[in-house]
Amino acid sequence: ETGVTQTPRHLVMGMTNKKSLKCEQHLGHNAMYWYKQSAKKPLELMFVYSLEERVENNSVPSRFSPECPNSSHLFLHLHTLQPEDSALYLCASSQDFGGRVSEAFFGQGTRLTVV
Amino acid sequence: AQSVTQPDIHITVSEGASLELRCNYSYGATPYLFWYVQSPGQGLQLLLKYFSGDTLVQGIKGFEAEFKRSQSSFNLRKPSVHWSDAAEYFCAVGAQGFGNEKLTFGTGTRLTIIP
Numbered sequence: 498e499t500g501v502t503q504t505p506r507h508l509v510m511g512m513t514n515k516k517s518l519k520c521e522q523h524l525g526h527n528a529m530y531w532y533k534q535s536a537k538k539p540l541e542l543m544f545v546y547s548l549e550e551r552v553e554n555n556s557v558p559s560r561f562s563p564e565c566p567n568s569s570h571l572f573l574h575l576h577t578l579q580p581e582d583s584a585l586y587l588c589a590s591s592q593d594f595g596g597r598v599s600e601a602f603f604g605q606g607t608r609l610t611v612v
Numbered sequence: 613a614q615s616v617t618q619p620d621i622h623i624t625v626s627e628g629a630s631l632e633l634r635c636n637y638s639y640g641a642t643p644y645l646f647w648y649v650q651s652p653g654q655g656l657q658l659l660l661k662y663f664s665g666d667t668l669v670q671g672i673k674g675f676e677a678e679f680k681r682s683q684s685s686f687n688l689r690k691p692s693v694h695w696s697d698a699a700e701y702f703c704a705v706g707a708q709g710f711g712n713e714k715l716t717f718g719t720g721t722r723l724t725i726i727p
Contacts, residue, residue, distance in 0.1 A: 540717040587655055600646060601715055603655035
């Protein structure tokens with residue numbers, strides 16, 4: 498299997514549920530990202546992990562909790578979400594060259610619906 | 613902080629016609645520029661990128677883009693579109709930040725192809 502794989506592809510959850518999104522990259526990259534894509538809004542960068550350490554948290558509510566156990570895996574733990582959190586959540590990875598920008602490779606996303 | 617503007621929310625072109633999607637960026641240093649395409653229900657796929665050198669870059673699927681520093685633009689072009697090109701297109705600018713990279717995306721342009 499190659500590229501960036503996200504599971505599940507679709508998720509419906511109630512506001513009191515706890516669920517997790519999973520991302521796995523098979524590209525040997527050392528940086529991983531979570532983005533949120535809502536209708537009619539630009540992609541929002543949520544979290545960045547570089548070398549398994551979180552280096553960016555763009556004021557994301559605490560009901561979203563990321564976890565990066567190793568350079569190939571990234572999770573987004575969800576609890577007590579709100580209906581406005583319904584969106585497409587995209588995972589991406591890239592090779593961080595210590596300052597030189599490189600392109601990100603994206604997974605197919607998880608379509609999350611909060612009811 | 614960097615920003616990206618895609619002034620056209622939706623463009624409709626006939627199959628076989630030429631295409632140009634506009635992208636303007638704001639960034640204080642030399643930009644790293646990208647075009648991504650997203651088909652419905654899918655993640656983002658990189659079409660092409662500009663880091664340095666020749667300002668006309670070639671990408672996949674017959675797309676090209678031209679970097680014009682004087683106009684702060686990075687417009688995407690294709691001489692003859694195919695029905696399969698119908699998708700959403702995102703321009704992005706890459707910024708360096710303490711050893712990790714960040715991409716700032718535009719709001720996207722939805723492309724519709726008519727027979």
